[in-house]
Amino acid sequence: MRVSARDMMKDARYAPFAPTSHPHAPVVEPAPGRSRINRLAIVMMAVFGLLAARAVQLSLAGAPASARVAAPVAMPVLARADLVDRNGVLMATMLPSWTLAGEPEKVWDAAQAARRLATVVPGLDAAATERRLRSKSKFVHLKPGLTTSQRRAVHDLGIAGISFEREQRRVYPNGVLAGHALGSVNRDGAGAGGVEAALDADIRRAAEAGTQVALSIDTRIQYALETELADAAWGAKAKGGAGVILDGRTGEVLAIASWPQVDPNAPGAGTDVARLNRATGAVFEMGSTLKPFTAAMALDLDQLRLAERFDLTASLNVDGVTIRDPHPFAGPATIREAMSHSSNVAMAQVALRVGAARQRDYLGRLGLLEKPSIEIGGMPAPLLPRGDSRLTTAVLGYGHGLAPTLVALAGAYTVFTNGGARTNPTMLRHADGDPVRRTRVFSALSTQETLQLMRDVVVEGTARRADLGGLDIAGKTGTAEKPGADGKYDPDVLFSSFAAVFPARAPRYVIVLALDEPQRTAENGNLATGGAVAAPAVGRVVARIAPFLAHAPARPEGPRTGGGTP
Structure with a gap:
């Protein structure tokens, strides 16, 4: 079954670090006269409960809350508009992507985790991944650019200490076509070379306005x-x-x-x-x-x-x-x-x-x-x-x-x-x-x-x-x-x-x-x-x-003489 990005946002399986309610929690109906007060009390208790639990988690880790780096925080997504050719053919777009990450102290067996991850993530270097998972760092990046299906495959492995950062990646569906002219984007989402760099601000503004940037290129x-x-x-x-x-x-x-x-x-x-x-x-x-x-x-x-x-x-x-x-x-x-x-x-x-x-x-x-x-x-x-x-x-x-x-x-x-x-x-x-x-x-x-x-x-x-x-x-x-x-x-x-x-x-x-x-x-x-x-x-x-430009070949001219070296 194919799962859309929107469905994934709704499905708790694809957001393991988001808070969820227990499926069998009892439902308490407040008294009619005190419903507003009860609702406020419940909200306040929930907030204090979350803060207390978080403080305990940080104290057990042996670091002050101000210095502790916990679950990965999603990097800000820098919106970029689609680039299309003069006829509307898509040349560059944004797709949801994920960066594979890990918290070494939570990974039980770094070698086994690295080997298992390498089986479902193309291009992942198992040896390098193992070294990162054995490091003293609180949080490490393992592989950027995972697709939604790759993220799900990793999630289904159920490896403790492995997490994801949601981001967007720039995709060029035509591969090498006009590659030099288009340029690319860097890790921060900014244009790096080509049109992406020269029109960086325009591409961002177009994204905010919900429009595309139409290039002069004809892909044909x-x-x-x-x-x-x-x-x-x-x-x-x-x-x-x-x-x-x-x-x-x-x-x-x-x-x-x-x-x-x-x-x-x-x-x-x-x-x-x-x-x-x-x-x-x-x-x-x-x-x-x-x-x-x-x-x-x-x-x-x-x-x-x-x-x-x-x-x-x-x-x-x-x-x-x-x-x-x-x-x-x-x-x-x-x-x-x-x-x-x-x-x-x-x-x-x-x-x-x-x-x-x-x-x-x-x-x-x-x-x-x-x-x-x-x-x-x-x-x-x-x-x-x-x-x-x-x-x-x-x-x-x-x-x-x-x-x-x-x-x-x-x-x-x-x-x-x-x-x-x-x-x-x-x-x-x-x-x-x-x-x-x-x-x-x-x-x-x-x-x-x-x-x-x-x-x-x-x-x-x-x-x-x-x-x-x-x-x-x-x-x-x-x-x-x-x-x-x-x-x-x-x-x-x-x-x-x-x-x-x-x-x-x-x-x-x-x-x-x-x-x-x-x-x-x-x-x-x-x-x-x-x-x-x-x-x-x-x-x-x-x-x-010539056919694309509506200029069919002219009638051939008669033979003409002449010499010279090309």
């Missing part, structure tokens, strides 16, 4: 992102990975993932590598995914024309430092060709036209020079470039020298969904009719021209592997070298990414996916670049989530 999209990210990371033997999907119009985070995954139901488990949230809790140089911003800056300032050609047959010397392209061009190239094949030399020249001051101003309005204001705890500040020399300006043009979080990069890409205006990422569901705050960065015209460049990257450039089934994606790959142990960039230690918007004809959604230290594998053509490991995963994610 979250699942698609997490599974494709994991597949890509495994295939590339990567150290880790992360991904973000935004509704660029509102800034709502539809999915945000970090790999390896963590289970918020067991926040202490896993390695440090797994616990790191690579989407929000770490900063990386993003490399060439910043190149579209450099082009947009120059177009916005009338410092660049789409038809002009750059001499990319040689390297570029800036302040005594040589900037090269991995695969030099055979002749002059347009900005379309330079973007499609990710020329560092071209983008360094464009950045120098923009200039240091205006470059910093644009980067600031893109939100790349400060922490995003997203509702996730543990967000680091970006690593900023040093100084404003010509060299710094040039290398910033192709994504070196600035290390933001992945979610900050995703937020910056919202300019391509709003005609040049940026929206802040948010973990909260946007209510229809509520205003959306945007920051103007580029003109609508320069944004549209940059989108054309990004579409060419997918159709005939380094992101061709993302162009699956005519899904109309526009974006830019990135392959950034990470510093080695000596502080110098290591060409074999990479952060490979792809940042995109879709559908390109009427952009609304942003998707950014990155792999941390992918390896060159046969599965990826012995390449570890963003075009080889991240772009294909983005294509697969978009193919899976």
